[in-house]
Each structure stands twice: as C-alpha cells, then as structure tokens.
Amino acid sequence: METNQYLDVFLDESREHLQAINDHTLRLEKEPQNDGLVNEIFRSAHTLKGMAATMGYEDIASLTHKMENVLDLIRNKQLQVTTEVIDIIFIAIEYLEEMVEAISNGLDGKKDVTELVARLDRFEKGEAAAAVEPSMMEPTAEITAVPVDLDEFQMTILEQGEEQGFAAYQIIVELSEESILKGARAYMVFEALEDKGEVIKTNPATEDIEEGNFDHSFEMIFLSKESPGELESLISKVSEVHNVQINQVSFHSENEAIEEDEIEIEEEPEKVHPVDQPDAAAPSHQPAKTIRVNLDRIDDLLNLFEEVVIDQSRLNVVATGINNLELTETVEHMNRVSSDMQSLILAMRMVPIEQVFNRFPRMVRGLARDLNKQINLEIIGADTELDRTVIDEIGDPLVHLIRNSVDHGIERPEERKNSGKPEEGNVVLRAFHSGNHVFIEIEDDGAGIDTEKVKQKAIDNGLVTNAEAEQLSEQEVSQLILASGFSTAEKVSSVSGRGVGLDVVKNKIESLGGSISIESTQGEGSIFSIQLPLTLSIISTLLVKSQAETYAIPLSSIIETVLLQKEQIMTSHGQKVIDFRGQIIPLLDLREVLAIPGHGEEEKEHAVVVMKKGDKLTGLVVDHLIGQQELVLKSLGDYLGDVFAISGATILGDGQVALIIDPNALIK
Template sequence: MDSNDFLEMFIEESKEHLQAMNEELLNLESEPDNTAIVNEIFRSAHTLKGMAGAMGFEDMASLTHEMENVLDLVRNSKLRITVEIMDVIFKCVDHLEKMVTNIEQGGDGKEDVSETVKQLTMIKDPSFNIQEESFAGAQEVAATAELVMDEYQMSVINEAWKTGNKVYQIQVTLDHNCMMKGVRAYMVFQAAEEYGEIIQTNPSVEKIEEDEFGDSFTLLLLSESELRVIQTEISNISEVKEVIITESLTQKLEEVESVNASEIEKQEQTSTIQTKAAQDHGKKKHRSKSIRVDIEKLDHLMNLFSELIIDRGRLEQISRKSDLAELTETVEHMTRISTDLQGLILNMRMVPVEQVFSRFPRMVRDLAKDLNKKVQLVVEGAETELDRTVIDEIGDPLVHLLRNALDHGLESTEERISSKKSEEGIILLKAYHSGNQVFIEVKDDGKGINREKVLKKAIERSVVTVEEAKSLTDSQVYALIFSSGFSTADKISDISGRGVGLDVVKTKIESLGGVISIDSTPGQGSMFRIQLPLTLSIIFSMLVKVAEETYAIPFNSIVEITSISPEDVATLHGQRVIQFRKQVVPLVYLNEVFQVPIVDEGTDRQFYIVIVRKGDKTVGLVVDSVLGQQEVVLKSLGGFLTNLYAISGATILGNGEVALIIDSNQFIN
C-alpha cells in the first residue's frame, strides 16, 4: 500500500469519525451526564489524533490532543458539560472538518486554531470548572506483561468480565522493514476494535503514534469473540510478522475487591453504562465482509454494463427475425442473467440517504441558535437508498429547504406561545420508497405559507397579473415561490432573503429528473415533497416515432397515451389543445420543436398524444407512432452539445440507431 492509498484511507475515515463526533455531540447536548456518549466522542478524537500524527498533520493532531484532555476530564467526572464547553468542542470539530477538506484538496491541513486551543486551555483551568470532584481512591496496580491498569480501567475490566467478556493480551510484531509503523499500528487497533474495546497499550498510544516502539507493541482487549478469530484477523494485515494472543487477568480480577468499596459503589453505575456501551459497540461492529470500492470503478462497471444492454437489445432483434430456436433460447437466458446482473450493479450503487441526512442535525442546531429558536429535527427513513449520483446532488436543495423551514416556516418562540403552540418547533425530514421513485419530505409545524403575501409579491414582480391571480388555486399560488429570485423575507439575512430563492431548488430537482411540490395549511405548517427516480443511469422509457426519428420519453413522467385525429384539436388563445378526461391539455408538436420534416401531411392521418405531467400540470406530446417500452441507457451528449432544449441525453438502440431522450419537464412552465 503506497502513501496515496494511506492518504485516501485517512481522508475517508477522518470524515466518518468527524460525522460520528457531530452526531454524538448533539446527543451529549440532550444527555450531558451520559458518560458513555463522552467515551464515544473521546474514542473518535483519540483515533483522529493517532491517524493525523502518523500522517504528519501536526495541527490536526495537536487540536485533537487538546480536545482529548477536556473530554478526559468530563468522562472522569472532573468537569461538567456546559453550553460554553459544547460550543468550543463543536468549534473544534468545525476546524477539523476544514483541515480534512484542505488535505483532500491537496493542502497541508494547516489551520489557525490558536484561539480555540486557548479556549480549551481555559476550560482545563480549575477556575473555569463549574464542578470539580477529586478522583478519590488509591491507585491499584495490576501488572501484566508491563501493562499497568489504573482503578478506573480495572473496574471496567471487572464489570466486563462479569458480563461474559474475555480479556486478551495481544502482542504484535511488525516486519522490521515496515514503513510508517504508526499507520500500520493504527490498522491493527482498528481491526482489534471490530471485536471489542482496547483499554490499554504498551508503550503508550502517544509513543506508538510517534513510531517510538521498535518493531512490537502490546495491547489489552475486552472482547466476547474467540481468540483464534481475532488472531486471524490481525495476522491478515500486511507487514504484521507475528501475533501472540493470551487470555489474561481472569484470575487476578478478584483482587480488585481490595479497591475502596465506597468508591466502587459511587462509580458502579457509570462503569456499567460504559461497559454496556462497549458491548453494544462490539455487537454493532461485528465484522462484516465488505470492502470499499471507488465510485469511479462503479461508474466504469455501469458503463460496461450499458454496452452489454445495447448488445442485448441487438441480439433480441436478431432473434425475433430468425427461426433459430437455439438462438432464441440463448438470448432469453442472456436476458434473464443480464437483468439479474443489472439489479446487482444498481444495488451496489445504492447508498442510504443517511449519508446526506446525517449532516443536517448539526446545521439545524447552529441555525436555531442564530435565530434564537427552539427546534427539534426529526429524521425518518434515513435507511432509504438512492443511486450515488443522485445522493451527491440532493444535499444542496435539502440544505436550502431546511434553512427555509427554520427561517420562514417556524415562528419565533413568542409567536408560538401566543398561538398556543409548544415553544419548540418541529421539522420533519423524511424519506421513503414508492414504486421506482424515492420521496423526500421536509415538513414544519410553523405558520404555513401566507397566500396573500405570496400573491402580492408575485404581482409586484410581474410573475402573474392581477386578473390571473384571481383564478389561481392554493397549490398554484404556493408554486409561485419557485419563481426566479422570489422571496417573501421582510429583511435580508445570512439565512434567507438574499435574492437566491427556491427556484434554485426547483432547477436542481428537475435536472435530476424529479419534481417538487408544496402543501401548506395556514397556522399549521408546510410540507415540501421531492420526488426522484431511483437511478439516473438506466431508465424505462417509451420509444416513439416522429417521422423517421426515434425519441425516448422517460416512463416516470408519462400519465397516459391516446390517439386522436386532427379534427379533435382546437385552438384556445393561440394554443392548440385537446379536451382529455374533462381537462384542457395543451399540445406540443415534437416535429415542430425538433424541426423534423413530416412526409405525410394528409389531413386524415392519425397521430398519438403522450400525456406527460410535471407537478399538477400536464401537456400532450404529439408523435406519429408509439414503438413500445424499452429499458435504455442514458448517455451524455458530450461537451459540444450542451443546453439542448428539452433533450437530457441520448441512448443507443438495439439496431444501432441513436435515439434522443426527451426532457418533458422543459415543455411545462
């Protein structure tokens, strides 16, 4: 493994630890006395420090070291969590995120953290402490192969042993020629922590991180797993020369009873909680047989499969034209296998929306403080999966919707009290599947959308006329807030009302092949619902003919297909329309839009209408014939053909013909 591989692993795992710290810090705000949460944060900070130190990112290692010192005081009951302390630790995480981003972009990870370090130092000063309790009790020493336990560690071991854990002493020897031994040691720690909790090392973690341990080191692990399983896992790490594991301390644990009984009684509840957390942590991180795969490799795999889909279509056409039973049977079998393969590849690309959702609790917490509002963010359906390409794009629109809900949707505390609502506003972020679509909802229990205020602003900006405004339904009025630059904010702030309205959200959602709608009830709140396709790579479409040209219309936008005669078409205000199911539907003639010459101009010719929908609006696309449905591979038109009106890409059909894929959303305003 070269240095680039180490760097990539460092960046990915740093992001995971930082996200975990953000989540646990939010939990700690709700449960400031929960020592198990502090231990989780401490563990992540400690791991980050080790990784950063081994990779030579000193600013990052120094900051996490100072964080560790404060967290250590908290978990040992020498310091009580306060709002001020939480703010400083959150600020530390912000610094660390900036450092990791800088490193990812090729930088050196340096960041001016002097002011934050000064604040951490003040916290450690006794004069800053709100509560300081002496960690009473004489130090009890249990020596096992030079591993020295303090009273706290021995109490944890004792409780863990009572609940079925074993205590393993693991001696690891690395290859003498091993490069970056600190990083390799970290990999050993990581593998060991999959099976339990490391409670001690020799030499110290600091020495190991600085490569000051020769070729070997020893660690003590609490685990429910079998010795041979752990030994096999660690031995499989490259450049690990020897692993010696012995089960230890089980006979000596009874000697811990000599520790002051009253002190144990005082710490019994805390130790039990910590042990329970360690056990739960071990169960949750039970070794899963999985590997990291670069997204570019998955994209390449999808491209190769796309070619296979094209060839499959070609073979199906050849098979239908031939009378060879063996060919037909082989093609049918290939179709079944490739369909299963397609499902597998698409499933590999699917990731839970939790990857996006997980960053929002922290954002909402900070914005709520800025706005002086009490807000609870409820997240549901975080396990719902979406294609990675969609996941990468959906974050910014959701950020905008959540900020909008916080600033515009939820009332101030005083307004909520006067309206006989709870002081704390609730924002629901929910995701769920329905068919081959994914729905994401952002809902608040605030004041709802003010219809008259929206109409007034829309008329001022000439979005609608006074006459048009009189006939608009509530849903049509609410949709006006998606107009370019539209905002009803009374004053400009860093959160909203900056001239960048919800039109950017709508544009992004539609570029992903989705739609967004609004539902609002005055005094009760609003809900923004986003509808997205599961994947953007392979889509079900209806193939249609316009003269000699073939086009593909995505299935997710089609409502119905019907055939009509020219005499069924009427003209209303200069727009050709048809009456369809008690509704007036405007028509779009694709031959005119795409300038396709029509050979047969006879007045008696029959043509087809493909009814497509966007939100609550519909239009009819006029085509000459409908060929049938087909699975097509969406391909980009390249850099020379950009911003083509109503075209989202192209696909290659089984006969080798190129068909353009229609973006019907652009036909509907």
C-alpha cells in the same frame, strides 16, 4: 513513506470518524452523563489523529490531540458537559471537515488552528467557565486501578510534597497492542515527565518496565505541581501511547484511595460499564462485510455491461433467424442472467440517504441558537436508498428547505406559547419509497404560510395581477414562494430573506427529474414534499418515432397517450391546443421542436403523448408509439453540451442511438 496510495482510504475514513464524532456529540448534549458516548468520541478523535499524523497532516493531528485532552477531562469527571464545551467541539469538527475537504480537493489541508487550539488549551488547563472546581471533583474509577502499596518512606515523601503544594497522581499508561519496543516507549514516557515532578513508585518495578516485561500497560505514582491535563498531553505525545488515565490519589495509601472509589461505585450502581447500558454507544465487534469501491469503477462496469446488452440483443435476432432450439434456450437463459446482473450493478450505486441527512442535526442546533428558538429535529427513513448521483445533488436543496422551515416556519418560544403550542417546535425530515420514486418531506409544526401576505408580495413583485390572485387556490398561492427573488422576510438576515433559495431548490430538483409540492395550513405548519427518481442512470421510457428517428420520453412525466383526429386540433393565440378531459392544453409537434427534416404527408390521425410538470400539461405529437423500455441514460458529453429539450442519449438493442426527451424543457 509514500502515502498517496492511501489518500482515498484516509479521506473516506476521516469523513466517517468526523460524522461519528458529530452524531455522538449531539447525543452527548442531551445525555451528558453517558460515559459511553464520551468514549466513542474520544476513540474516533484518537483514530483520526493517528491517521492524520501518519499522512503528515499536522494541523489535523494537533487539533484532534487538543480535542482528546478536553474529552479526557470529561471522561475523568474534571470537566462538565455544558453548552460551551459542546460548542467548541462543534467548532473543532467544522475546522476538521474543512481541512479534510481541502485535502480531497488537492490542497495541503493546512488551516490556522492557533486560536482554536488556544481555546481548547484554556479548557484543558481549567481556565474555562465550564471547568469543575477541585472540591467538586468526583473520584474516577472508570478504569480499575492496580493496587500499589506505599511504604512509610514513600508516604513521608507524599506528605512533605503536600505541604509544598505538590499533588500525587496515579498515572496508568496503556501502549498500543502493536507496540514492539515497549521498554523504549516506557523510557520515553519517563523522560517526558522528568522535569515535571518525581516518580515515587511504579508497578511493575522500574527494571521490568525498562526491559519491557509488562502487558502493554504500566502504572506509576507521580508527584507534580502540573495539572493532570498537562501531564496527559506530555505522555500522549509519545508515539504508540494508546491511552492515558490520571487519577488524583489520597495522601494515606493507595489501597485506601481505591476503597473510597469502591464505596462511591456502590452508592451509584447506575454507573456501570457502557457495554451494560442498552443505549450506550458500544462499538460493534462484528467483522466487516463490506469493501470500498470507487464509484468510477462501478460506472465503468455499467458501461461494459451495456455493450453486453447490445450484443445480447443482436444474438436474439441471430437465434430467431437460425431457429436452433439449443441456441434459443441458451440465449433465453442469458437474457435472464443479464437482467439480474443489471439490477445488481444498479443496486451497487444505491446508497442510504442518511449520508445527506446526517449533516442536518448540527445545522439545526446552530440555527436554533442563532434565532433564539427551541427546535427538535426528527429524522425518519434515513436508510432509504437513492442513486449516488442523486445523493450528491440533493444536499444543497435540502439545506435551503430546512433553513426555511427553521427561520420562517417555526415561531419563537413566546409566540408558540401564546398560540397554545409547546415552546419547542418540531421539524420532521422524512424519506420513503413509493413506486419508482423516492419522496423526501420536510414538515414543521410552525406558523404555516400566510397566503394573504404571499398574494400581496406576489402582486407587488408583478408575478400576478389582483384579479389572478383572487382566483388562486391555497396550494397555488403556496407555490408562488418558489418563484425567483420571492421572499416574505421583513428584513435580510444571515439565514434567509434574499429570495434566492427556493427557486434554486425548484430548479435543481427539476433538473434531477423530480418535482416539489407544498401543503400548508396557516397556524399549524407546512409540508414541503420532493419527488425524485430512484436512479438517474436507468429510467423507464416510452419509445416513440418521429420520421426515421427514435426518441425516448421518461414515463415519470407521462400522464397518458391518445390518438387524436386532425379536426380535434384547435388554435388559440397562434398556439395549437387540444381539449384534454375538459382542460385546454398546448400542443407541440416533435418534428417542429427539433426541426426534424422530411415532414412528409399530413396524417389524418396523430399520436399524442400528454406530459405533466407540476400542474402544467402539454401534449407532444409524434408519428408512432413503439412501446415501453428501460434504458440507461448517458450524457451527451462536453463536446455537444446542453441541447434544448434533450437530456441525454441511450443505445438501443439494435445498436442505434436514441435521444431522450426532456419534458421539463418542453413544458417551459
């Protein structure tokens, strides 16, 4: 079968199922008795196994199959949910994620999973420390068994088997609803078990099962020395087997065994079906109202729409010249419709930031264990939407900041206890909209930033002098930790200490048109706040003119515009400066920065755009201010590459190309 056409669907759905397994496993560690979570994890693993087997990715299929076996032991109360069990599930998730990403990069997705499969095998065979002793096993009644009456001859066989070390199992096999040859599949199940024991009785009768006269499931009483996990593994290998449940039955009669289960249920009324539990992970059966669309198609649609906008602007000029009422009304209606279309297309590129946030709970759990700390991660505002291009870039900076909070911020339990704090530290990851920006905050209730230690380290590194350090405010001192190579760690660890994290974070955020600020109170905690534009594909700009060229400056970087007289311009150390509200700021001339030809006559009055980057202000001299306009930002492409002080270009309504100024580069 040709599977290439399904590759994108496989990758998307695999990532969704892996994320679901990850999220539910994190919850399962906190709620080990929640059977609904186990069922959800099992369902996702089973679906992933089926997809991988269909696509021919055998390593993924074999690993998920072993995961299913372990999860089935948990479902049947033969294995307790312990830290050891959760750890090995997370290792399996990491392996699966690596294989899926390898496939997305054009590789074969193969990985040596032998050792991990062997570890899962040990759990399955009851050799792991977390396995429950047989005497501790609870009767399982999750799926109601169909009563099977045993006659005297069958009872005799069971009793003799008990004396010889055999165990009697009630095996319920459920086939996929899509299965057509039910009789053939059932025959394959019996054949798989042929050498492992003896079938004592079936329900329905064997003849009916072989002819397929049953409703997708059948039951047998099976006598064997094999473990339930081994039997389940053999049956699951049969194609189109959807689910297998194995219960160890009493040696009296099946009816008595069921009565014992019913008594157990009455004693524990809280063990109800997961659907009845409000916080159980019950699957939603609402019909899907979404479709998957490749991001490139949306980009192509946006490109085509830009052509429509250009033609629309020309049509406005034509309609004004002809002065025809009907034409003017039609053009005005087109303007309104096209504006709504533009908003809709841009909204299609917006995705919840949850896609980035959902990777962090597992990461924090692992870091907390490595550092012997107790940490609770709280996520707020995961449904906040951000442009897809920003989402793709912001993940790594957030990883650095969270690792920094966990390692440097949160203290060890004994230190927190001595400080009068709870032993468990809190890290809050928060996202929210404000105007045309999205703010992401990483807040912790740890030790905060030791400003004196930071000052001394900055002096040692030559970043500031002793005199300059004394003049710095606490916020300015906090900003020093963003400098390249800066670290206050006493020793380099696998988590941090090399001083290559936070400066990378700062540079990446600024390249996205954003900024980062730090608030910290020693002994109480820190807040790292990131400000990002809602979208990188459309930006609000101020159009300016320098000579005959039109340029656009992002409004997010502009403080205000001023008209400046020639005599107000001063010079300090060879640099033009101005007095802006009591603060001396440098002044740049756009014509000089970009070497625009034809300076012309010296103007008596200059238009100045005051721009801000962090705490730094710079004035940019231009010839004329045109007005505010929203523009679609386009890359200059690989041919031109990076051009100093230019972040991209756009097409104006009259068809001209306008370059977009990068304020961050100018202020540097």
